[in-house]
Amino acid sequence: MQTVATAQDTTALPGRHLTQRRFGDPAFKWFTTLMALSVFVLIVLIGYKLAQGSQLAMRKFGWHFLLSSEWDPVSEKFGALPFIFGTLISSLIALFIAVPLSIATAVFITELAPRWIRQPLTLFIELLAAVPSVILGLWGIFVMVPWLHEHLFRWLRGTFGYLPLFQGPDYGSCMLAGGIILAIMIVPIITSVSREILRSVPGLQREAAYALGATRWEVTRLAVLSYARKGMFGAVILGLGRALGETMAITMVIGNNPQIKTSLFAPAYTLASVVANEFNETTGSMYPSTLFEIGLVLLGVTVAVNALAQLLLKTFAGPGMKRQH
């Protein structure tokens, strides 16, 4: 490939440009390599600094830190388990709500919507992504939580009250409210990326399916969704990444209580929130070190979840997916 291009260049361009090309291509290659490498270096540096900052806490608590549920800054007893639990469960709830919503929206926009409505709808979804999380959090506490408390939670309790998930006292601010606000935050990113992927499905695929007499639903399911499955999984992972690390909005509505409860109506706490809440007033050396370790745990949880997702993708995708790439 490269030799052909060079040969063409020599004939088409004056000699002066040849030397520039020789310089240009390697420079381009090195530039992009450097940029890609810098992302890697950045992550390693962040991990290193977090590990360095959490030395004190690591030495004192060891692995017990990940398993203990106690969080008492006054007597300096710390454990991360309730925060890990809160982060994972709230993100799971968010995915549970956001994935069907986003994918359906993306399918509607690319496959079904009349042309005139596509652009405004896309614009609205992207506007949602532009709402700062602290604004969303304030809206959450003053508008969303009271509404949930009055309507949705009451209905859930009435309809599914026999499940332990929907029992216990309900204050409005709780794990479920946290999951819902996260869902609102990740819908735009999953929708936008899914939409782009669906748009990149070749028209031939659809035409072929129609030619076989498939209905609209069948075309979407067989020709479009199955083709775009892998990419859409990537979109979901992007959303999950955002959900795991979200701080301000969720801390406003999750109730901020480090506890592990079965009920989704119980207040909970997340890793990112506790760092944001407590770091600027920490004194001494052990307490800030613990928050550094919480940061490290968050990084670890994110990496672990992403790795798990990749593994799932490999298992799910199966041999049928391979031919596309």
Add this chain to the structure above:
Amino acid sequence: MMRKLTGKIAVLTVMLIFTACSPTQVPAQMLINGAGATFPNPIYQKWFAEYAKVDPSVRFNYQSIGSGGGQKQILAGTVDFGASDGPMSDASLASAPGKILHIPTVAGADVVTYNLPDNPQLKFDGQTIADIFLGKITKWNDPRIAGQNPGVKLPDSDIVVVHRSDGSGTTYIWVDYLSGVSKEWESKVGRGTSVSWPTGLGGKGNEGVTGQVKQTPGAIGYVELVYAKQNKLPFADIKNAAGEYITPSIESITKALATAQIPDDFRFSMVNPPGQGAYPISGTTWLLVYETQKDAVKGKKLVEFLNWAITQGEGMASALDYAPLPDSVQQRVLERIKTIKY
């Protein structure tokens, strides 16, 4: 041709960036850096703005990054003064490279706010509040609440406790008070800017607590007096050590300051002071400065400012809903400022 042009534009851009970044002529003005507590930030900003008129040769840069940050930065010597809502611990002071002085500036109070039908004016004593926050009193019509509020119709509903989730000086004052009135609180929970709460929901910041309380019928929480007043929240009268129910106000906080036991290093707690008319849940905020200033010129300017703040500056406090130091305390603080060497 195109490429040449692009090259020239690139060179020009780089040159432009460098010119923009190169140090421009700095006026001969001294910059004094400080960092710390967020609670007194409005009054400090006011002071710095006003002081610029008194002494135009000095400019203050204050970053309200939180009390913990203020303590860390003064210990590390990255700022000329720190600020904190809680006194520094003995261990922290011992780790400092020099002697750090606590200069009290203004005081504020925590109020008890709640959400009940028609929001009646309530009264509480310390033990009752402590038991509510310990989760031992769980109903609004508990005889211990009803007993202090004759004539008020209290519902048979659950009490929902709301506290701050972020570390804050407001929380420090609150748990300092609860530790003072309840042995059980002191041993089970203790004092700190963040504590392990026995019960309740955590709200981020005054606005988070207010939001939770407003949205939750039967909720009770604590916020700064300033915030409660500006947002027209209902707040309770609290029984003080002299046995009176006191409405929080600038006057009742200043009375608390006047009767609090203040040691010579000014690391004092002013909750539950013995005096008449004193509101019991209040606390002061401090500037942290080294007794021996490294930079003579800067030290002199800083001392001049502190003297101005404790005399002229105090007069501006009430307008911003902070309680000024009473005269007796001002005199003692001025004496202490005199000991700063530069």
